[in-house]
Amino acid sequence: MEIIKIGMADLGVAKSPDRLRTTGLGSCVGVVLYDSVHKVAGMAHVMLPESSLGKGGEIAIGKYADTAIPRLIQDMKLAGASTTNMVAKLAGGAQMFAFLGKSDSMRIGPRNVEACKMALQQAKIKVVAEDTGGNCGRTIEFDAATGLLQIRTVNQGVKEV
Amino acid sequence: MEYFTKFGDFQFDVLREVGNIGAGNAATALSKLIQKEIDMKVPQVKIIPFDEVADCVGGPEAVVVTVFLRVEGDCPGNMFFILDMASARHVLQQIIGEVKDVEEWTEYEASALHEIGNILTGSYLSSLADFTNLNLQPSVPALAIDMAGAILSYGLLELGQAGDFALTIDTAFFEGNEQVQGHFFLIPDPESLKTLFRSLGVPFDGDY
Numbered sequence: 350m351e352i353i354k355i356g357m358a359d360l361g362v363a364k365s366p367d368r369l370r371t372t373g374l375g376s377c378v379g380v381v382l383y384d385s386v387h388k389v390a391g392m393a394h395v396m397l398p399e400s401s402l403g404k405g406g407e408i409a410i411g412k413y414a415d416t417a418i419p420r421l422i423q424d425m426k427l428a429g430a431s432t433t434n435m436v437a438k439l440a441g442g443a444q445m446f447a448f449l450g451k452s453d454s455m456r457i458g459p460r461n462v463e464a465c466k467m468a469l470q471q472a473k474i475k476v477v478a479e480d481t482g483g484n485c486g487r488t489i490e491f492d493a494a495t496g497l498l499q500i501r502t503v504n505q506g507v508k509e510v
Numbered sequence: 511m512e513y514f515t516k517f518g519d520f521q522f523d524v525l526r527e528v529g530n531i532g533a534g535n536a537a538t539a540l541s542k543l544i545q546k547e548i549d550m551k552v553p554q555v556k557i558i559p560f561d562e563v564a565d566c567v568g569g570p571e572a573v574v575v576t577v578f579l580r581v582e583g584d585c586p587g588n589m590f591f592i593l594d595m596a597s598a599r600h601v602l603q604q605i606i607g608e609v610k611d612v613e614e615w616t617e618y619e620a621s622a623l624h625e626i627g628n629i630l631t632g633s634y635l636s637s638l639a640d641f642t643n644l645n646l647q648p649s650v651p652a653l654a655i656d657m658a659g660a661i662l663s664y665g666l667l668e669l670g671q672a673g674d675f676a677l678t679i680d681t682a683f684f685e686g687n688e689q690v691q692g693h694f695f696l697i698p699d700p701e702s703l704k705t706l707f708r709s710l711g712v713p714f715d716g717d718y
Contacts, residue, residue, distance in 0.1 A: 372657070397671065403671055445661055446578055488571055488657065
């Protein structure tokens with residue numbers, strides 16, 4: 350069993366019995382897709398909602414919800430998954446600094462969650478579990494064998510969805 | 511890395527000096543607050559992938575006490591004052607006396623940490639504003655006690671829209687016996703560097 354680490358603005362795919370892990374999700378959203386029939390999982394650490402926000406020339410695919418999710422689906426298919434079996438789990442999208450909430454860029458957590466849901470809806474993938482919002486950081490680990498997502502926070506300990 | 515391609519040693523030196531001046535004044539303020547001598551390390555100016563930003567404070571999962579503020583005005587950016595949990599407790603002990611050795615902070619303790627962060631980041635920024643003659647206005651500072659990765663990612667949102675690397679000016683400080691150690695982080699927005707360098711008469715032909 351291997352634990353594959355997904356960095357910020359990155360994405361990756363794992364097959365049973367491997368696991369996927371990403372640490373320190375704040376306003377970022379950890380998107381997990383899973384095909385339980387073929388036991389193929391994918392995870393993305395999404396930082397921003399839309400690639401249209403990008404000011405630079407080239408785009409890091411894993412950074413934006415609207416580019417990361419289609420690529421994740423594509424990569425999982427290459428690994429043997431099928432879209433019809435896929436379900437999604439989401440974690441993150443917190444608002445770490447409560448009263449900075451006025452400006453749009455500080456409301457980034459909720460916007461990231463909305464953008465992920467929209468991209469998933471377009472791909473007709475159902476969100477079966479989520480632990481989003483709030484004001485705490487999260488570390489998540491997904492087990493491609495069982496389909497369970499473990500979510501760790503500083504104050505609320507560990508839970509599985 | 512296209513935004514930082516025109517960086518030379520001289521530009522790095524200037525940014526280290528920016529860290530020196532800002533954190534130097536803030537360290538003096540901290541030293542007065544806790545009535546102990548505070549030493550500073552040479553500021554680290556780095557251009558690093560987002561993933562590595564949290565590494566210098568113990569990794570993305572390390573729990574830290576952070577005061578964060580947005581810098582507005584001529585040279586927008588993000589400023590963080592970071593203490594590990596043990597250091598935060600030591601600072602509080604010096605200032606408000608008895609602090610229970612538990613993971614939970616009382617409202618009073620959190621509020622004191624918030625105010626300490628406010629004073630220190632304010633002192634960093636005002637010395638920087640004097641030095642550069644730029645108009646720098648801090649937002650109301652916010653306190654968070656959580657995973658370093660989750661907190662520092664807030665400083666990367668503006669940069670994230672422009673590229674995949676962050677320029678950070680990180681100044682570590684410590685009390686003589688290292689009971690208190692922490693960091694000042696300044697992460698300028700990409701377009702701010704030009705203004706900053708111009709204000710100091712430093713040549714910089716970055717293509718923004």
